[in-house]
Amino acid sequence: MSTNIDSLHVLALDAWIRAADVVEILRQAKAERTLPENCFMRRMEKPAMDALLQGKADEAIPVGHPTDGLLWSGVRSGDSYQSLLQTTIASKVHGIIELVAIWEDGGFTGLRIKDGVARAHEVKFSLGAALR
Secondary structure: OOOOEEEEEEEEEEEEEEHHHHHHHHHHHHHHOOOOOEEOHHHHHHHHHHHHHOOOOOOEEEOOEOOOEOOEEOOOHHHHHHHHHHHHHHHHOEEEEEEEEEEOOOOEEEEEEEOOEEEEEOOOOOOOOOOO
8 A cells, every 4th residue: 555544543443462472573674674653553662672682572562552542643644554454463472453454544454463373454434223
């Protein structure tokens, strides 16, 4: 996709990635310059490094942040959405992430990641019953 992502709207988030996997993903993405400008993985780096320094490579590092949710936007966010988020990162996720990516051009992309498997989904909006 040629445009970037404006924001992610999180529908479900109960996931983690092994500390060793977080560090490896970030090492590779930084070397290849594929990390988007705003990326939730950056907030996972310090806890993952701390765990590795304590010999806890398998420690579960929670995905996302209580106030920021999941960040994935800005420069390189469009180019890396499929190659990094949907493929590399998703393959290491334990648990579930459901999100809607809102693209700068106004488009929407749905994504569900469950225990290492990512699937794109159509996005539907609808109104429920009338409020009184």
